[in-house]
Amino acid sequence: MASTRGATVEFRDVSKRYPGQLAVDRLSFKVPAGKICVLVGPSGSGKTTSLKMVNRLIEPSSGSIFIDGQDVLHKEQTALRRGIGYVIQQVGLFPHQTIAENVATVPRLLGWANARIDARTEELLALVGLEPSRFAARYPAQLSGGERQRVGVARALAAEPPVMLMDEPFGAVDPIVRDRLQNEFLRIQRDQGTTVLFVTHDIDEAIKLGDRVAVMRGGKLVQYAPPGELLAHPVNDFVAQFVGSDRGLKRLALLTVGGVDLDTSVARASLSSNAPVLAPTTTLRDALIRMLASEAQVGVVLDGQRYVGVLTLSKIGKMIRSDT
Amino acid sequence: MTPGEPLIQWDWIASHLDEFAFRLGEHVELTVIAVGVGFVIAFALSLLILRMPRAEGPITWITGTLYTIPSLALFALLIPYTGLTILTAEIGLVGYTLLIFINNIVRGIRGVPADVREAAVGMGYTPREVLWRVELPLAAAVIIAGTRVATVSTIGLVTVTALIGQGGFGFLILIGLQRFFTTELIAGAVLSVALAVVADALLVLLQRRLTPWAQLA
Secondary structure, rough: OOOOOOOEEEEEEEEEEEEOOEEEEEEEEEEOOOEEEEEOOOOOOHHHHHHHHHHOOOOEEEEEEEEOEEEEEHOHHHHHHHHHHHOOOOOOOOOOHHHHHHHHHHHHHOOHHHHHHHHHHHHHHHOOOHHHHHHHOOOOOHHHHHHHHHHHHHHHOOOOOOOOEEOOOOOOOHHHHHHHHHHHHHHHHHHHOOOOEEEEOHHHHHHOOEEEEEEEEEOOEEEOOOOHHHHHOOOOOOHHHHHHOOOOHHHHOOEHHHHHHOEOOOOOOOOOOOOOOOOOOHEEEEEHHHHHHOOOOOEEEEEEOEEEEEEEEHHHHHHOOOOO | OOOOOOOOOHHHOOHHHHHHHHHHHHHHHHHHHHHHHHHHHHHHHHHHHHHHHHHHHHHHHHHHHHHOOHHHHHHHHHHHOOOHHHHHHHHHHHHHHHHHHHHHHHHHHHHOOHHHHHHHOOOOOHHHHHHHHHHHHHHHHHHHHHHHHHHHHHHHHHHHHHOOOOOHHHHHHHHHHOOOOOHHHHHHHHHHHHHHHHHHHHHHHHHHHHHHHHHOH
């Protein structure tokens, strides 16, 4: 059940000028409510500057940013920030406060009653996978990097903000922990329905997490599209290079066997017993690898026990060539 | 000290416990006022430095110069203005604490990790809340370390103020010197040192109480 409703976030002609430098150049895009928008680009592309203009840690030089149609520049700064979740790479937990106190930061600023704060803190720690009875009374120094980042996410979500800003939140943890944190983050975001603006320089992370991906370069928005479209139709060489020469393969990781127009004319009995068995939820990338590794070169698709059809290499090739 | 006289006459000590208690009170009073007033002034000057880094040079220069003036000379120079009073003593004693306090308060607050400060501001703390709820608690260990140095050095300096009619245990040292009476002189010195050691230990305990999280990791 979604306990919060996300808000729309819209950049309208937003620029940030520093002496002798245009950090963000007339940025315009809209993030639908409850979606994850990933800002991605090389360092110096203006993605972090753009993020920090939403909660006004950086003030735009011109243009406006709207949250649910309300101009953030018309709101009082601290009130605005208390209504927006904020997660940074170094986490920035308060070392002198316990995990429970850290999570309770914004609810306390907002003057919630103690009982409500305690209940919410416990709920959030459980949500991010930290057993409240074990972690609530600990200090940040007693936690691992991954655990600290979970607390950072819990703290940002505490007051049920409609929007959450995340600045390379998983950049400082090792790849295995990062992968787990990403999966948990996706689950939590679906659960809470929060609109998320997420900054990373890692295109794979952007494709995995983003409902929309905004590719930035030199302060400009180069392309703004769902990840599948970004991989299928990069608007220029820069984006094509940035998403990588393996973008076809990356796209297969976003598509599932269930989305393919399978060959149903072949009887199951005629298929080699070596053919791998695939589910409709298997990604095409995994299906391809297993098919190539088997002698059969085809995959048997079963939905539960029911035979659905055959996946062939040419069908996968067709998906790579297809437009959508 | 006349030949044959013992270094310490224990019966004299036993008969002067009341005086020791009285001098202890004096010594503690002079120290607490100096450290307390010094802290408040230094705190205000530190906030000024943190807000206006340009002020750091002049403030450091003035407090640094103050720190180098020999204490005896400083007290002597003040007598024409403030006489043989506790004010004379405290002006000097407070002056010597400033450099230590300012150095530690500024260093402590500047030492707060940038990510912690950014998270606090990003979550909607006002500048005042950032100072009181984040920066000062995190700087507490460094500030208390400065307080230990300031307190111990003040306890030592208080003995010098005996020369201008104050002095706490310093009074015992002064009289002991004038009378060549080693018992009183040693009693004054030992009690001063003991007071410094006890005060230091109490501040260490205070720091552990205030910063339980700093003992971890």
